[in-house]
Amino acid sequence: MRKPRLMTPGPAMVPEEVLLELARPVIHHRSEEAKQVLVEVAEGLKRVFQTKNDVLILTSSGTGAMEAAVVNVVPPGGKAIVLNAGHFAARWVAICKAHGIEAVSLDTEWGQAVDPAQVAEALKQHPDAVAVFGTLSETSTGTGHPVKEIGEIVAKTDAVFVVDGISGVGAMECRQDDWKIDVLLAGSQKALMVPPGLAFVSVGPKAWAKINAFDSPSFYFNLKAAGAKAKEFDTPYTPAHTLILALRAALRQINAEGIENVWKRHERMSDACTAGLRALGIEPFSARPAEGLTAFVVPAGVKDSQIRGKVLERFGVTLAGGQGKIKGKIVRLGHMGYADELDVVATLAALEAALSELGVAVEPGKGVAAAQRVLLAKN
């Protein structure tokens, strides 16, 4: 037996009860029953995002939501500042480029958190920037960025702060309204515990003013159209409504646990994972690990593919490799959404066994024990 454990930073594991919703007979997406699902989901998403905004539901992957934010907020020929600190942050630059938007790339070394002072400086240098595009949790490096502090800085300017929270929302503390995030994005397949196919865009008043000021060259991702429909608990086009039904079930679970407790669980998993790796002599890649995943540097003498291959083959544990310029240099261990502390302990145990078998000098049990100590102290 190889019991599957999908410990990747998205798609992440989905609760059995949520999966079973997907096996239900398909209803019509414009029925009263479907509308009531959207009514409940709207409330649940607001709690998760900590916002009074309508949270718009797009049928797309998270990248679709990123493009929606770019093309609706920044007019063609406009300028934006990108907090570029990883593979996914770099996507903001690529999307801007595709649409003839000038992206001022504020580069931060991968694995480091963005420095809010540099954002303030960039905004001074570029007072004509319409938006600042940032990231809550950079999935490629496992880094959490100080979006609260950056939000305070951007709020003092005319620019809007757009945050990719695709792998962060629901895993890391993030309070959209209090933290002055004008547009916050999320994806279904990460901490929200649903399979991929849905993306979310929560738009605040300052951002709506930008959006309403011009006709965006977009149709499917037109946020004005989506915003108008959301007021009636509807969507402009046929949504992936069976995934929305699943989302309702997932949001019920999140609500039952309480979003603050969900954040704390992720913090515990993150701290335990980092402590466990350190006890094995393995270095976390990020200076500020994100709560939903832990990236670690591949130990000398082995390849990332050997580690991932071994834990998968021997134990059914799936881990992710690096992306872009750090491909082969790190391994990413996801602990978001439907993952608990015991999943982290189990994964560390698998990792210890795999590393031992690969000839890396680790002391089996040491990582697990360190993780357990964190969990006991933090309970």
Place this chain on the structure above:
Amino acid sequence: MRKPRLMTPGPAMVPEEVLLELARPVIHHRSEEAKQVLVEVAEGLKRVFQTKNDVLILTSSGTGAMEAAVVNVVPPGGKAIVLNAGHFAARWVAICKAHGIEAVSLDTEWGQAVDPAQVAEALKQHPDAVAVFGTLSETSTGTGHPVKEIGEIVAKTDAVFVVDGISGVGAMECRQDDWKIDVLLAGSQKALMVPPGLAFVSVGPKAWAKINAFDSPSFYFNLKAAGAKAKEFDTPYTPAHTLILALRAALRQINAEGIENVWKRHERMSDACTAGLRALGIEPFSARPAEGLTAFVVPAGVKDSQIRGKVLERFGVTLAGGQGKIKGKIVRLGHMGYADELDVVATLAALEAALSELGVAVEPGKGVAAAQRVLLAKN
């Protein structure tokens, strides 16, 4: 008991075996297992589309695929001819407008089939048109259009023929390569028997030449990126891969029946439905009914909402109303995908009961009998 029968032109019913795939534990979308699903799905889609092209898979509703076709095929400022014969065909015009593309709207009365001779004339008048945007099955009017004949005409010009087959592919005979359709679109939630969330774009060589000639202002829907990834049985961004797994199961069923038999089944359902309605004195709305749905004119003395309400309340049968300018004037009865002849007979029986109760002079049994006669003759 009200046994649900979703007789709408999308979302349509999904086979139980396909639904059960969606309840399986989520695997990683970049795993070998996920790739093998894409390999099999690629073959299955080619059979359904009757093409040698790679059929690109987008995570979006059908409208996303329409926008992808527009922005990738026609450069900004370019010109296109739209065969505008319904609510969804009109969407081609709206998408062109959103992107600064000139849409020459060739208007056909709703419910009538597009006249190929008019397309030939329009192409003569607009030799600079980059594309002709048409529809296989216009879902809003229940009309099948002569795309084979139009394909022959467009093929003689430099323009490419782009066909919205969202509700048509898998229901109506359509042979992309033989019929010279340069770009053919489909959606998951119609005749392909999967819940909504996936759209398909099959691009032929003449269209690739147009697409490769400029940098499209698109990122998520960039077909060059999707085309390159499809060669490796991959997608540029995280796809709704649990829906793709479901699609594999649906395509296996379609393949087991054989696509030609699937088309014939839809033709039988369409003919039986039309005959049944006519026997009750009810007029089909379309001069050329599409194989996947039958639209009929609301009889005098009742409202469409009364008919739909009655069949739903009494029998659990869901029908759809009209859209756009014919809202309230027609009812649409879907028989696509996971629908068989007995579903049509059952729905006609429900309709007879509902109309009788609403005081419309119909003779119960007469519609059903007429439908049965068609089915017996066509078996």
